[in-house]
Amino acid sequence: MTAKPTAKPAPATERGPSAAPKPTGAPATATTTWHTSPAATDAARRMAAAGTVGDPVCAMAAVGRPDPALVPHESRIGIGRHGTYWCLVW
Numbered sequence: 001m002t003a004k005p006t007a008k009p010a011p012a013t014e015r016g017p018s019a020a021p022k023p024t025g026a027p028a029t030a031t032t033t034w035h036t037s038p039a040a041t042d043a044a045r046r047m048a049a050a051g052t053v054g055d056p057v058c059a060m061a062a063v064g065r066p067d068p069a070l071v072p073h074e075s076r077i078g079i080g081r082h083g084t085y086w087c088l089v090w
Contacts, residue, residue, distance in 0.1 A: 032071075037078025040089045044082040058087040 043055035053061045060066060066086050071077065078089040 031075070032073055033076045034079055035076065037080050037087075037089050040078045040080025040087040041082065042080065043087040043089075044080045044085045047087065048082045048085040053085070055087060057089060059090050060088040062086045 039057050043057040043061075047053055047055055047061060053063055055061060060071065063084050063086075066088060071088065072090065074090040076090070080087045080089075
């Protein structure tokens with residue numbers, strides 16, 4: 001004889017913005033402060049001039065907008081931009 005499930009699964013619901021998963025790996029009370037960093041801005045300027053992504057100053061570099069999901073929760077993050085080049089420092 002085959003066992004039959006006794007409970008019905010919950011109905012599927014649409015996930016809206018309020019149902020987005022919370023980032024993991026950081027304390028619930030962590031707050032990130034973003035600020036313009038002259039060092040990051042200079043690094044973005046160097047990358048734009050070279051036409052390449054990557055600078056030793058940057059913890060994360062990107063062409064176009066960086067993906068916020070890839071940024072760790074830190075207390076303070078410096079950001080610099082030149083054209084489409086971005087440099088983040090933490």
